[in-house]
Amino acid sequence: MEWEPVIGLEIHAQLATSSKIFSGASTAFGAQPNTQACAVDLGLPGVLPVLNREVIRMAASFGLATGSTVSKRSVFARKNYFYPDLPKGYQISQYELPVVQDGELTIELEDGTSKRIGITRAHLEEDAGKSLHEDFHGMTGIDLNRAGTPLLEIVSEPDMRSAKEAVAYMKMIHSLVRYLEISDGNMQEGSFRCDANVSVRPVGRESFGTRAEIKNINSFRFVEQAINYEIERQILLLESGGAVIQETRLFDPDRHETRSMRSKEEANDYRYFPDPDLLPVVLDQEFIDGVAAALPELPAARRQRFVDQYGLSDYDAGVLTASREFAEFFEATAREAGGNGKLAANWVMGEFTAALNKGGIDIADSPVSSGDLGRMLLRIDDGTISGKIAKQVFEAMWNGEGDADRIIEEKGLKQITDPAAIEAVIREVLENSPKQLEQYRGGQEKVFGYFVGQVMKATKGKANPGEVNALLKKMLGS
Amino acid sequence: MQHKTLAELSAGLDSGDYTSEELTTACLERIERLNGPLNCFITVTAEEALAAARAADARRQSGKAGPLTGIPYAHKDIFCTRGVRTSCASRMLDNFISPYDATVTQRLAAAGAVMLGKTNMDEFAMGSSNETSYYGPVRNPWNQDTVPGGSSGGSAAAVAARLVPASTGTDTGGSIRQPASLCGVTGLKPTYGRVSRYGMIAFASSLDQGGPITRTAEDAALLLEAMAGFDERDSTSVDQPVEDYRAGLGNSLKGMKIGLPAEYFDGAVDSGVGDAVEQALEEFRRLGAETVDIRLPHTYLSVPTYYVVAPAECSSNLSRFDGVRFGHRCQDPQDLEDMYKRSRGEGFGAEVKRRIMIGTYALSAGYYDAYYLKAQQARHLIRDDFRQAFEAVDVIMGPTTPTPAFRLGEKVDDPVTMYLSDVYTIAVNLAGLPGLSVPAGFVDGLPVGLHVIGNYFDEARLLNVAHQYQQVSDWHTRVPEGFE
Numbered sequence: 001m002e003w004e005p006v007i008g009l010e011i012h013a014q015l016a017t018s019s020k021i022f023s024g025a026s027t028a029f030g031a032q033p034n035t036q037a038c039a040v041d042l043g044l045p046g047v048l049p050v051l052n053r054e055v056i057r058m059a060a061s062f063g064l065a066t067g068s069t070v071s072k073r074s075v076f077a078r079k080n081y082f083y084p085d086l087p088k089g090y091q092i093s094q095y096e097l098p099v100v101q102d103g104e105l106t107i108e109l110e111d112g113t114s115k116r117i118g119i120t121r122a123h124l125e126e127d128a129g130k131s132l133h134e135d136f137h138g139m140t141g142i143d144l145n146r147a148g149t150p151l152l153e154i155v156s157e158p159d160m161r162s163a164k165e166a167v168a169y170m171k172m173i174h175s176l177v178r179y180l181e182i183s184d185g186n187m188q189e190g191s192f193r194c195d196a197n198v199s200v201r202p203v204g205r206e207s208f209g210t211r212a213e214i215k216n217i218n219s220f221r222f223v224e225q226a227i228n229y230e231i232e233r234q235i236l237l238l239e240s241g242g243a244v245i246q247e248t249r250l251f252d253p254d255r256h257e258t259r260s261m262r263s264k265e266e267a268n269d270y271r272y273f274p275d276p277d278l279l280p281v282v283l284d285q286e287f288i289d290g291v292a293a294a295l296p297e298l299p300a301a302r303r304q305r306f307v308d309q310y311g312l313s314d315y316d317a318g319v320l321t322a323s324r325e326f327a328e329f330f331e332a333t334a335r336e337a338g339g340n341g342k343l344a345a346n347w348v349m350g351e352f353t354a355a356l357n358k359g360g361i362d363i364a365d366s367p368v369s370s371g372d373l374g375r376m377l378l379r380i381d382d383g384t385i386s387g388k389i390a391k392q393v394f395e396a397m398w399n400g401e402g403d404a405d406r407i408i409e410e411k412g413l414k415q416i417t418d419p420a421a422i423e424a425v426i427r428e429v430l431e432n433s434p435k436q437l438e439q440y441r442g443g444q445e446k447v448f449g450y451f452v453g454q455v456m457k458a459t460k461g462k463a464n465p466g467e468v469n470a471l472l473k474k475m476l477g478s
Numbered sequence: 479m480q481h482k483t484l485a486e487l488s489a490g491l492d493s494g495d496y497t498s499e500e501l502t503t504a505c506l507e508r509i510e511r512l513n514g515p516l517n518c519f520i521t522v523t524a525e526e527a528l529a530a531a532r533a534a535d536a537r538r539q540s541g542k543a544g545p546l547t548g549i550p551y552a553h554k555d556i557f558c559t560r561g562v563r564t565s566c567a568s569r570m571l572d573n574f575i576s577p578y579d580a581t582v583t584q585r586l587a588a589a590g591a592v593m594l595g596k597t598n599m600d601e602f603a604m605g606s607s608n609e610t611s612y613y614g615p616v617r618n619p620w621n622q623d624t625v626p627g628g629s630s631g632g633s634a635a636a637v638a639a640r641l642v643p644a645s646t647g648t649d650t651g652g653s654i655r656q657p658a659s660l661c662g663v664t665g666l667k668p669t670y671g672r673v674s675r676y677g678m679i680a681f682a683s684s685l686d687q688g689g690p691i692t693r694t695a696e697d698a699a700l701l702l703e704a705m706a707g708f709d710e711r712d713s714t715s716v717d718q719p720v721e722d723y724r725a726g727l728g729n730s731l732k733g734m735k736i737g738l739p740a741e742y743f744d745g746a747v748d749s750g751v752g753d754a755v756e757q758a759l760e761e762f763r764r765l766g767a768e769t770v771d772i773r774l775p776h777t778y779l780s781v782p783t784y785y786v787v788a789p790a791e792c793s794s795n796l797s798r799f800d801g802v803r804f805g806h807r808c809q810d811p812q813d814l815e816d817m818y819k820r821s822r823g824e825g826f827g828a829e830v831k832r833r834i835m836i837g838t839y840a841l842s843a844g845y846y847d848a849y850y851l852k853a854q855q856a857r858h859l860i861r862d863d864f865r866q867a868f869e870a871v872d873v874i875m876g877p878t879t880p881t882p883a884f885r886l887g888e889k890v891d892d893p894v895t896m897y898l899s900d901v902y903t904i905a906v907n908l909a910g911l912p913g914l915s916v917p918a919g920f921v922d923g924l925p926v927g928l929h930v931i932g933n934y935f936d937e938a939r940l941l942n943v944a945h946q947y948q949q950v951s952d953w954h955t956r957v958p959e960g961f962e
Contacts, residue, residue: 089797
């Protein structure tokens with residue numbers, strides 16, 4: 001039987017506020033345990049939450065960027081369950097009335113087609129703390145620094161049909177929250193993670209199969225692996241006559257498999273009800289319009305602009321706008337290179353990306369700035385160096401040997417464009433290659449390339465290739 | 479000194495008749511001598527009180543004193559007090575020394591008031607008799623075989639016995655007004671949102687409200703002025719300026735319309751209580767007020783609605799008492815579940831457990847719509863009753879409780895009968911309105927309270943009404959035998 005996977009994602013994006021969602025404590029990552037947990041975060045008797053208004057602005061900007069409805073009235077509710085790192089015994093979240101509802105995103109697939117993925121809702125909630133099971137002699141340590149950190153939970157429709165689509169969607173959301181500057185998207189620190197709901201059904205069937213939820217996946221690679229494993233597991237189970245049970249599963253990245261965490265029967269009854277400590281969040285149109293007016297240029301618009309303004313192909317514009325940092329690096333490079341977008345795009349997507357990947361370096365930590373790269377491209381543009389020599393220059397810049405002009409100067413890489421000098425070299429090459437000259441004159445025109453190579457070799461690649469071609473043709477023709 | 483009102487004491491401090499230190503010492507001595515059988519206090523903070531009194535005296539000398547500077551008061555043990563045990567009368571918090579002050583605690587300290595200690599109460603404010611306290615019941619100074627009411631029983635009894643001139647209370651379903659009524663003192667529950675709930679240990683967040691318990695309405699005005707006000711740490715507190723509650727105390731009641739709901743004068747009222755209330759109403763008519771018969775047709779929904787909403791909120795509010803970060807933790811837990819079960823099983827008393835279970839049930843999947851949601855709808859009906867009533871009248875009056883103080887142990891095994899003793903006060907919390915109980919007579923030597931309900935933020939009018947009544951009555955000046 002042919003099976004079709006059905007996937008929906010719940011993405012948790014930590015919002016980039018400086019203080020927590022319901023208290024004034026700092027959200028900075030990496031502090032000593034429990035040093036960033038105030039009385040409210042600790043859930044001390046008598047404390048009350050006060051909403052950080054900034055999270056509403058951030059959620060609204062996400063809603064507007066995804067064509068969603070930004071609710072004029074949303075309500076915080078309590079999700080009740082016991083866990084040692086959940087200080088109040090309930091999590092404040094949004095349940096029936098979330099701040100963002102009913103939006104969509106378009107993802108691009110590898111075959112060049114695109115697909116619309118529905119966004120059911122995005123709601124605000126507080127994160128829990130962390131339970132630390134090592135180093136406590138059989139006991140558990142609790143670190144509440146993370147407790148109360150604001151999260152935006154973005155829930156998709158079950159619109160994805162493969163792990164690849166799920167990854168494409170997750171990358172798209174990741175890019176978007178960074179464009180909007182509402183989340184740093186740092187996956188190692190857990191600022192961006194997801195739960196995947198996976199089920200399979202026979203191709204052609206309308207109704208969904210029973211789903212399993214894979215919790216807390218924190219990398220694109222793991223999302224793909226976890227979903228593929230889960231699809232495989234469910235198909236095997238069904239084909240051997242078994243049934244998928246509704247349950248929560250955990251992905252083990254070391255073993256590349258998912259494991260059962262708890263079944264539906266063991267699931268908590270969260271006893272949601274509106275939090276009486278917080279008033280409903282009421283937004284007026286003026287506020288929503290203000291957020292809309294302040295939205296930055298979004299990936300789709302920027303992509304189209306790159307095509308129009310720099311004459312890039314749609315594909316290249318898509319690659320360059322996949323992340324805000326990358327797009328901004330490209331534009332700064334192009335600006336520095338006198339507006340030569342095509343040249344900048346080739347270099348940013350080519351040598352520069354290759355160097356980043358090779359070194360496993362984040363764009364923010366690149367040893368070559370957009371200014372460095374752009375100024376080097378100017379030297380290609382004005383004929384000082386050839387594209388080929390530029391690769392040497394780039395490598396030297398990457399290794400910290402200085403800026404392009406200094407490297408060109410110190411290494412004597414300046415291109416030879418003086419016709420008289422090139423003619424002298426050609427003459428010498430021709431004199432030293434009587435056999436090849438005879439072959440050429442005998443009609444073997446491919447020997448032309450040999451002469452070019454010899455000239456470039458003699459000039460250590462510095463001769464202007466166009467000039468060499470033109471002069472060689474002229475001299476051989478005479 | 480003990481028989482002077484807060485206002486009189488304030489004047490005495492001003493004119494130098496005595497110092498706060500002398501006054502505080504006298505109160506502490508009286509507590510030492512008389513509190514034993516009453517059991518009004520869970521913690522007496524004598525040293526801190528004397529230090530605060532001396533600071534208040536210094537402040538008075540430097541000319542920066544307000545009316546409360548140097549005035550001793552007793553603080554319900556539900557308000558967090560930094561460095562002082564804040565137990566909520568529960569074994570769960572017997573070891574809890576709060577690291578922070580409640581907003582009310584801060585405001586009273588800023589006004590220069592001197593905290594003498596923390597008063598006994600029903601555990602987590604759940605009760606109407608003060609019998610659910612981990613620290614034992616409080617006895618009513620008027621008859622020590624009877625209850626003082628609850629949950630602010632210690633606060634009300636301490637004022638009635640003249641141990642303190644004033645105290646704080648909290649009121650979720652009548653917990654200020656019912657004990658004030660049963661102890662013959664004046665108690666005011668302000669409009670929901672008037673007094674900050676920050677640092678006031680939550681029972682039912684949408685109903686809880688702190689307020690003053692004093693002998694006179696004038697004293698309540700003084701204390702409320704210091705307690706009330708917007709607090710940015712409480713999202714449900716209302717950003718509206720605090721009035722000068724004393725300014726209108728002397729206003730005439732001529733032409734004031736008093737609504738008398740038929741539902742508050744039915745057969746459930748003890749005849750002695752009914753007579754006392756009728757005589758008080760006659761007094762108001764003599765003062766120029768007019769009484770108007772009104773209806774609050776959804777009154778019958780109050781108790782059932784309350785006993786869904788309050789337990790539902792409490793079941794969630796009390797989840798934080800899990801033995802992890804503070805409070806009681808069982809000995810040698812086997813694992814996490816064992817720790818939760820035994821810590822909570824040992825830490826909470828029977829009434830608290832009962833309400834957590836009722837609330838958990840009411841919020842459970844499949845029951846939410848039938849209970850919690852239905853209760854919210856009923857709450858709207860109750861609120862609308864009052865809204866309509868206040869279109870026709872200025873205040874609403876009736877008995878605070880159907881009967882005077884009942885005997886210790888009489889209702890402790892019959893929770894529903896106990897819950898019904900709050901039948902007149904509960905609707906006021908559900909609607910978020912201000913309500914006041916003022917002494918209005920005695921039945922068999924036990925005090926009777928008159929309940930005065932006002933429109934939103936109409937505390938000044940309630941205090942005016944009570945003050946005018948206290949100018950023509952002397953119930954509030956009576957002293958229980960043995961405490962003269």
